Amino acid sequence: MRALRCDEPGKLSIIERDEPVAGEGEALVRIRRVGICGTDYHIFHGNQPYFSYPRVIGHELSGEIVTAPEGSALRAGEIVSIKPYLYCGACRACRLGRTNCCQRLEVLGVHRDGGACDHIAVPVRNVVPAGGLGLDEAAMVEFLAIGAHGVRRSGAGAQSRVAVVGAGPIGIAAAIFAKARGADVSVIDMNARRLAFCADEIGVDSVYEVSADLDERLNAATDGDFFDVVFDATGSPAAMMKGFSLVGHGGSYVLLSIVNADITFNDPAFHKRETTLLGSRNATREDFETVLATMRAGKVPTRALASHRGSLDEAPQLVPAWSKPEAGVIKGLIEI
Known part of the structure; x- marks a missing residue:
């Protein structure tokens, strides 16, 4: 063969x-x-x-x-x-x-x-x-299940303000399943074409192209609260470390990316927010079944x-x- x-x-x-x-x-x-x-x-x-x-x-x-x-x-x-x-x-x-x-x-x-x-x-x-x-x-199903697994681990729901950083397939998957749970979803990326896909095909609530004033724009859009849940799907150590600053007080940060590098963060800022940090790896059969059901529902x-x-x-x-x-x-x- x-x-x-x-x-x-x-x-x-x-x-x-x-x-x-x-x-x-x-x-x-x-x-x-x-x-x-x-x-x-x-x-x-x-x-x-x-x-x-x-x-x-x-x-x-x-x-x-x-x-x-x-x-x-x-x-x-x-x-x-x-x-x-x-x-x-x-x-x-x-x-x-x-x-x-x-x-x-x-x-x-x-x-x-x-x-x-x-x-x-x-x-x-x-x-x-x-x-x-x-x-x-x-x-x-497999790549979508990775996003579904991360969203399930995060606990994001209808009252959650979510940011997905990185609009590749895994970030798109996370956005789809955060939306399926009723969350308010923003997607952040450097690629305007992928951001347009997220807006037009997934119906995310907001998209943000990376720029020098991104922090100021996000601060204004969230009244200074930033996000309940942040997903990193960039595959970039620098972006993964930057993502800690997007998590609001009492919020969670989910690392969907895996990189061959050390990821560091500022401990006082981490503790001040009482941040929850989650790794998310692969998916389970439950996540596969979630994806299949969501597909059948036309979502x-x-x-x-x-x-x-x-x-x-x-x-x-x-x-x-x-x-x-x-x-x-x-x-x-x-x-x-």
Whole structure:
């Protein structure tokens, strides 16, 4: 079968490899869509933490069931989304039900070969039926679930004033699910085109393009209170550290970004506000189900999110092109 492999930084190729064989407790899935995300671009450019080459990429996956174990509720031909976080089920995090931060976690396409290929065998517990949704929608569940997970951890609700800093796919996901909870949502970014997308397609309440007077503008817009919940989705250490100053007294700061750097903050300012600081990693099955339900309710602009697409054979040329800001990609989908 074919697979998309990153051989080394800056080099992608289509390789041939053996078809997988489903083991005990595994389903065999014919992959039909692969979403390309920031992690894949970081892998291509050589700046993804916890990564070794060569590696078959792809962790935003949808497909059709080929075979499933006897007794499984999965049916041949059923459209499914794949939860790419392979967890041990035995460590402290797993015992607490927080399989998204398993101590032995392996993510498809990062720690082990991923799903940008014709077929993959995965544990049944990692397969989530799409329930009447299509292949495009099912492939976008994973990145949306990361935003949904962060919003759930934050406790944001109808009385919350929320700021999302960074309008890439993960920031967009956080904005979608904060809006779904009834929050007043502002999005902050340097890219006017992405801000326009958030306003036009998500219906966020306010957008702010980064400028020298941003603090003054936010101060005026919030009567000096700033925000109940701030989400960082920038992937920038400088922006992550700056975000502490946007949190209002008694507020929360949620770091959706992960960077290979130390993040520091001013302790007196942190304590003065009694700030709650939260890390948010990956997503759980509950978050996948939340995304699917929100999609079925028509509250996720999936057609607008899927801005670019191409075939698996084209992927070695498309992924580098999509990684450039001027390409205007929101979410690129590889069709198989």
